[in-house]
Amino acid sequence: MPPILDISELRKSYSDGFEALKGVSLQIEAGEIIALLGPNGAGKTTLISTVCGITTATSGTVAVGGYDIIRDFRAARSMIGLVPQEINLEPFEKVINTVRFSRGLFGRAPDDAALERILRQLSLWDKRNNQIRELSGGMKRRVLIAKALSHEPRLLFLDEPTAGVDVELRKDMWEIVEGLKADGVTIVLTTHYIEEAEAIADRVGVIAKGELLLVEDKESLMARMGQKQLDVQLSEPLADVPKALHKYNLTLCDNNRTLTYSYDTRAERTGITKLLSDVSAAGLVLRDVVTRQSSLEDIFVGLVHDDKEGAQ
């Protein structure tokens, strides 16, 4: 089976000459959730808009489910659902009508039962006869999702689905995403919230300045780049790191009461056993031992930061 989304060497220059995408390539397999992380202006929305046909690519190709988005635009686009970043809705329209419109626009025969299921799933059924302007911000965002789901897409783009959404609703959103994944929908979401990517994505892509810096399995990304720290807390403060422990590159912190050791979880030997026995051989008394793992956020900040330095 071809990948559900196949982006190859995609470039986009806007009419003012600004190059928002600088040759992005990305393959996405059916059924996965991929999170695109990147600072403001990185090119996330541009990437999504180009795949969906809202902007035209300057060069490069995109295929959805094996269909080229230009040549076979009908087949390609019928598979795509898009939840845009901005809340764009007709204020005076009723919820049910705008969802019905979306379904028809994508060429699907009317199916009120399907629409009811989607609206119930998004807790919008009670509001179906309300005008959009009578809904709260979070509800409007869910109407956008309902519109995107109304034509049963195989590939769903969520452009910052949880921006400006409270914690409760964000958790709801994650559940909805999980449910869609269970139905076999492939999901590409953009977000600024690292914990969001950490919580729901299978793979993570990092975009900055129009370039895809990396795409990797979330677990392996965290394991590969995830340094672990071991804090050895001492009962008595130390004046200095004992000479016998210099080879471990320890740092002394917490008013000289804690020795911190960094190691790679995937290394053959972490050196922990040796370290601990050397610590007791040096006559230090342990109060506690704690390990910490860096989050995706640390990794992300590191990557984007490195990139900035590299550009200078």
Added chain:
Amino acid sequence: MNWTAIRAIYLFEMARFFRTLAQSLISPVLSTSLYFVVFGAAIGSRIQEIEGVSYGSFIVPGLIMLSVITQAISNASFGIYFPKFIGTIYELLSAPVNFLEIVAGYVGAAATKALFIGVIILITAFFFVDVQIAHPLAMVAFLLLTCLSFALLGFIIGIWAGNFEQLQLVPLLVVTPLVFLGGSFYSISMLPPAWQTISYFNPVVYLISGFRWAFFGTADVPIGLSLLAIAGFTTVCLLVIGWIFKTGWRIRQ
């Protein structure tokens, strides 16, 4: 053809019309009634018959055209400008539809609304003056073609407009003068020869003349020429719209 999509756009647009039905109908009916009172009864009684038709009846085709053209343009231009303005155009651009289907939906709805209003005005006219329709079929055909072609023009204006002022600009500065000077309220033959010649450059003249022929059997220009003019105008609009969607002008970055 994605007929489901055309239908969805059409129904969505018509729903907007029916939601504000009273507003949509009151103003054209009221203004037409005023025209009949002022030009038909008050002033018209002092104007002699034109080509054997009383002045009140003579202005009926022109009045219908005036309203239908204005309505077709404003409905179609607003219909496509509004999604651009509030951002919902993203959905149209990302849907599996081609430009013909989008145009068919929006222009079809705008033309239907204009037709609706044209018919209402005709009915209103029956209450004020004596109207006979010599060629009913031709009358319907002209009405339909006018609704359609000016809805196409309105669609182009809606795509072109960058703000609400521009949306009003073309109808106000170009269309209204053309319609008024196109013989809505007089016969071209009543003008001095120089102005007659100039008038023949006004496309609306051909429309109104043809439409009036359908009512009274007399025309300023041959009926064939009228048909040719409106067909040509429709083609030009279609070509422009085709070009717009091909290049993404003003809609796709």
